[in-house]
Amino acid sequence: MITQEKYRTRVKELLANNSVKMVIGYKQGSTADRRRPLFVRSFEEADELVLDSNCIGNLAGYLVTEGLLSDEKRVGIFLRPEGIRSINILAAESQLNTEQIIIFGFDTSGREVKALQGEQAGDFSGLIDSLKEKPPEKSSDALLYRIDQMNTEERFAFWKDEFSRCIKCYACRQACPMCYCRRCIVDSNQPQWINTSSHTLGNFEWNIVRAFHLAGRCVGCGNCDRACPVNIPLRFINARMAQEVFESFDHYAGTSQTQEPVLASFNKDDSETFIL
Amino acid sequence: MTRILFSDKLDNCIARWRAAGLTVFGPVKTDTLSSYAAIEQASDFDFESVLPDRSIKDLFFPQTEPMLRYTIKKRAIETEDFTPPNGKRIIFGARPCDASGLAIDDSLFGWDYKDEYWIQRRNESVIVSIACTKADDFCLCSSLNLAPDSSTGSDVLLRPLENNNGWVVEELTDRGREAFLAIAELLQDGSDPIAPIADVPEKFDLDTCVAWLQNPENFESKFWKEISMRCIGCGSCTYLCPTCHCFDIQDEGDTYSGIRRKNWDSCSFALFTMHTSGHNPRATQSARWRQRIMHKFNYFPGTFSVNSCSGCGRCSRQCPVDMGITETLQKISTLQP
Numbered sequence: 001m002i003t004q005e006k007y008r009t010r011v012k013e014l015l016a017n018n019s020v021k022m023v024i025g026y027k028q029g030s031t032a033d034r035r036r037p038l039f040v041r042s043f044e045e046a047d048e049l050v051l052d053s054n055c056i057g058n059l060a061g062y063l064v065t066e067g068l069l070s071d072e073k074r075v076g077i078f079l080r081p082e083g084i085r086s087i088n089i090l091a092a093e094s095q096l097n098t099e100q101i102i103i104f105g106f107d108t109s110g111r112e113v114k115a116l117q118g119e120q121a122g123d124f125s126g127l128i129d130s131l132k133e134k135p136p137e138k139s140s141d142a143l144l145y146r147i148d149q150m151n152t153e154e155r156f157a158f159w160k161d162e163f164s165r166c167i168k169c170y171a172c173r174q175a176c177p178m179c180y181c182r183r184c185i186v187d188s189n190q191p192q193w194i195n196t197s198s199h200t201l202g203n204f205e206w207n208i209v210r211a212f213h214l215a216g217r218c219v220g221c222g223n224c225d226r227a228c229p230v231n232i233p234l235r236f237i238n239a240r241m242a243q244e245v246f247e248s249f250d251h252y253a254g255t256s257q258t259q260e261p262v263l264a265s266f267n268k269d270d271s272e273t274f275i276l
Numbered sequence: 277m278t279r280i281l282f283s284d285k286l287d288n289c290i291a292r293w294r295a296a297g298l299t300v301f302g303p304v305k306t307d308t309l310s311s312y313a314a315i316e317q318a319s320d321f322d323f324e325s326v327l328p329d330r331s332i333k334d335l336f337f338p339q340t341e342p343m344l345r346y347t348i349k350k351r352a353i354e355t356e357d358f359t360p361p362n363g364k365r366i367i368f369g370a371r372p373c374d375a376s377g378l379a380i381d382d383s384l385f386g387w388d389y390k391d392e393y394w395i396q397r398r399n400e401s402v403i404v405s406i407a408c409t410k411a412d413d414f415c416l417c418s419s420l421n422l423a424p425d426s427s428t429g430s431d432v433l434l435r436p437l438e439n440n441n442g443w444v445v446e447e448l449t450d451r452g453r454e455a456f457l458a459i460a461e462l463l464q465d466g467s468d469p470i471a472p473i474a475d476v477p478e479k480f481d482l483d484t485c486v487a488w489l490q491n492p493e494n495f496e497s498k499f500w501k502e503i504s505m506r507c508i509g510c511g512s513c514t515y516l517c518p519t520c521h522c523f524d525i526q527d528e529g530d531t532y533s534g535i536r537r538k539n540w541d542s543c544s545f546a547l548f549t550m551h552t553s554g555h556n557p558r559a560t561q562s563a564r565w566r567q568r569i570m571h572k573f574n575y576f577p578g579t580f581s582v583n584s585c586s587g588c589g590r591c592s593r594q595c596p597v598d599m600g601i602t603e604t605l606q607k608i609s610t611l612q613p
Contacts, residue, residue: 029598031413036598037506057597061508165309167339167540171510175596187547195528196539197340227596229329229512231308 003113004051007078007104011046014076020102023076024062026055037062040076051078053108058221060086061177064095076102081116081131084124085219085254086177091121092259095180098122121257132252144236159237163203165230168196172234173210175227178217185209211237216245216262219254280466281434281459282442286318289459293366296458298402301335302369303328312367312374321369326412327588331518332374335367336397337381339515341538343525348532360393366402366455372426372433373417375405376586377518379429383580384521393538402455405430406443411474414589416602418476422587425473432456438469479602480609482573482583487613489574495566499611503604504565506597511542513591513600514568519584522548543567569604 007025014020027038027048035055040046060083062068069075079087084105091098098121105116105124118124150158170186173179186194186206194209195202218238225235245251248271251262281289290300304313305322311330315321322328342358378398385394407425408415417423427433431452434443445463447453456463488494514520524541527534541548544565549558558564576584585601592600 030592030600030603034598039505062506162308167512167515169511169515169542170545171508171512171596174508174510187545189547192526192528196524196526197528197537198539199340202340223596227508227510227512229516229594231329 003106003115004049006115007051007106008046008049010104011040011049011076012043014102015040015043015046019074020076021071021073023049023078023102023104024059025049025076025078025104026051026057026059051106051113053111053113055106055108055113056080056222057175057226058083058086058177058219058223060090060221061175061180061223063087063101064090064177064180066182069096069100072100074100074102076104078104078106080107080221081105081124081127082219082221082254083177084116084121085128086221087121088128088254088257088259089178089217089219089261090180091257092254093261098257125256128252128255132255141236143233144239147236147240159207160200160204162232163207164200165232166198166203166207167230168198168202168206169229171227171229172224172232175223176214177221177223178214179210207232207234207237211241214238215241216249216251217253218242277465277467279445279463280437280442280468281445281463283318284441285459285462286321288462290315290318292458292462293455296455297364298455299363299365301365301367303371312370323369323406326408326410326415327371327373327590329516329590329594331516331588331590332367332370332378333381333518333520335401336378336394337385337521337523337540339540341393343536343538345535346527346529346533360396362396362400364400364402366404368404370403370405370430371408371588372405372424372428372430373415373422373586373588374518375403375429376417376422376426377429377588378403380519380580380582380584380586381521382429383582384576387580402431402451403429404432404434404452404455406434406436408474408476409436409471411476412589412593414593414600414602415474415476415587416479416589417587419479419482419602419605420583420585420587421482423473424476435470435473438471440471442468444468444470476587480605482605484613485605485608486573486577488608488611489570491613494611495570497611499607500566501560501562503607504562504599507544507561507565507599508597509544509546509561509564510596511540511544512594512596514542514544515540516590516594518586518588518590519572543571565599565604569601572601573605 011023023040025038025040026035027050029036033054035050037059038048059077090096102119106113194205220239222235228234245262249262293300300315301312302315302321304320305325310322310325310328312328312332312335345356347354385391427448431449433446436443447456522541523538526537526539529535550556558567572584592602
């Protein structure tokens with residue numbers, strides 16, 4: 001509650017002196033545990049801000065809403081550490097200018113919410129470096145462990161079964177801060193690169209193309225996984241890609257706004273083991 | 277005295293229906309998802325969940341449906357139609373909101389163009405609904421002139437007994453009577469008390485909302501932008517909706533041969549209304565959300581005299597950003613018409 005009050009006060013301060021035109025945060029949702037995105041433009045809206053351990057969605061994707069930042073005014077946003085990494089990637093990919101973003105960083109350990117020190121993306125580099133030092137724990141999840149133990153055929157069968165529920169609603173894409181393309185490859189229909197049908201081929205085409213596009217860019221915020229209405233465990237695909245990229249290229253997505261995208265840069269010392 | 281189907285007779289019923297050539301479907305829950313699916317035995321049914329995650333629409337209008345196979349030859353184009361799969365079936369344990377959803381879409385798919393896929397599946401399906409004794413915060417049938425025990429769209433309505441050991445049978449249509457003739461001797465006469473239906477509080481006054489939507493001045497209201505600001509533009513509300521029925525026709529294949537398919541499409545997508553010229557009449561997410569609400573509560577009833585919403589609440593229940601029809605209509609009901 002202390003962090004929430006502190007941040008509400010700070011949001012009002014920034015609105016009062018016109019330092020930000022809007023702050024993107026959370027408010028109470030339709031049930032006790034649900035929080036929904038809130039766009040704060042007034043003191044009344046600032047009083048609706050909620051910050052607690054139920055604030056789990058990564059809000060970074062709203063920053064690339066068409067036209068939001070084009071007036072060069074500043075926007076505030078509530079972000080967990082992975083959300084701050086998303087901001088760095090968006091900046092590295094020239095999607096936004098971090099000087100326009102005021103960050104209300106927070107993290108939850110247990111039920112308590114703690115504020116992160118800093119307001120500009122660069123202020124959190126120490127924190128993100130420390131996260132890189134302890135890379136994603138391998139197989140911390142029982143299902144991920146089970147997938148890791150599978151052979152290729154078993155793993156293919158596992159994902160074929162999981163993807164069979166896909167209905168092509170593209171909630172994973174829409175919820176993902178990294179899926180900012182104005183026209184996604186599935187929306188290209190001359191030619192239709194990706195089948196819109198949710199048969200086996202169409203489901204593999206979509207989910208694998210998305211996984212490749214997120215390699216070295218996914219920060220593991222879990223938005224896709226939570227958004228999926230048919231409960232496909234999408235986080236495992238992206239977590240695995242992140243692990244591969246980390247081990248092969250020492251690349252931890254979103255450490256800074258000048259970090260080169262791993263699939264758009266090369267180094268003469270890069271591993272070539274995959275070249276036959 | 278009423279006719280009662282006791283739960284312990286359900287396996288016998290399933291056997292009789294199968295012997296009569298019906299495939300038995302019903303609500304099924306797996307580790308990952310609940311939906312309407314084919315079942316083998318009574319223990320496969322999930323009667324405990326408030327309603328399945330996926331709507332009954334899937335069984336009548338699947339996400340992807342092959343329509344024809346084409347082959348382009350030197351002097352001719354050969355086509356071969358896919359006909360809807362034949363097979364009589366009984367869907368046991370449908371929720372009244374899902375059954376009502378089917379009745380709503382009957383008017384559309386049986387309108388000027390007769391959708392043979394929908395109509396054939398409807399004609400071959402017996403819908404046996406169970407009145408709801410449970411509801412959650414998202415259920416809203418009572419706000420839409422429906423109820424947890426609505427019989428719209430059902431061939432038979434079952435009312436759970438208070439002891440939770442069976443159902444009182446109300447046969448509503450000839451199709452329902454015929455299916456229950458096969459199990460007539462498994463039914464018993466009795467006067468066991470029925471369980472009270474679920475309490476679904478009214479969430480908004482529909483007439484007030486409709487009046488507001490019908491006022492042309494509100495089409496450009498700033499309300500639409502405000503209410504849909506957090507909409508991320510995915511199609512999950514439309515795809516889980518039992519009444520959303522939009523689709524796209526796609527040819528899959530190469531220049532010389534392929535399959536024409538009918539695939540779900542969603543008004544939430546920017547591409548849905550994109551013109552070849554690049555102009556998009558619904559250029560913003562707020563225009564798309566407005567379309568969804570207007571279609572369900574203004575345009576559709578204007579043509580078919582029924583709202584295109586049966587109050588299942590799936591749109592709100594699973595929305596990644598906690599939006600939905602309930603919140604929008606609740607807010608509209610507080611606005612000046």
